[in-house]
Amino acid sequence: MxxxxxxxxxxxxxxxxxxxxxxxxxxxxxxxxxxxxxxxSLWLDIMQLVVNKPKGILTLEVVEADY
Known part of the structure; x- marks a missing residue:
């Protein structure tokens, strides 16, 4: 790679x-x-990852794919 x-x-x-x-x-x-x-990182095609490092919050959400 x-x-x-x-x-x-x-x-x-x-x-x-x-x-x-x-x-x-x-x-x-x-x-x-x-x-x-x-x-x-391929899984991020179907999920949204949001990181708020100062608050120590990581949010992972499944999103609908537009296929």
Whole structure:
């Protein structure tokens, strides 16, 4: 995968997230040079993520896709 640091290799796992009673399968990237586990960004095609860091609030909401 191309990253800001150049070409990197990651292990790819399958994660499950339950939001509003619905289960979604998302890609999870793990690598030696990553300090944290990365949840795949493709799931943001169907969900809205809003972060209010000063208040410590993270909101994840399922949105309707316009297909």
């Amino acid at each position: 191309q990253t800001a640091r150049g070409l990197e290799y990651f292990d790819l796992y399958e994660g499950k997230v339950i939001v509003a009673g619905k289960e979604f399968i998302i890609p999870v990237h793990v690598g030696e040079q990553l300090p944290d586990i990365l949840l795949g």
